[in-house]
């Protein structure tokens with residue numbers, strides 16, 4: 001488990017689907033309900049949900 005400190009509360013779970021990093025615009029596919037963490041390689045924490 002990665003220790004988290006940042007903008008998002010610890011219990012910020014996101015529903016499955018495609019998200020996009022608003023920083024580097026990399027698409028991330030979430031296959032299950034996931035706790036959103038700054039796991040992305042760019043370290044950015046903001047993700048936007050994308051359709052399709």
Ligand SMILES: [Zn+2]
Pocket residue numbers: 021022023024025026040042043044
């Ligand atoms: Zn990114």
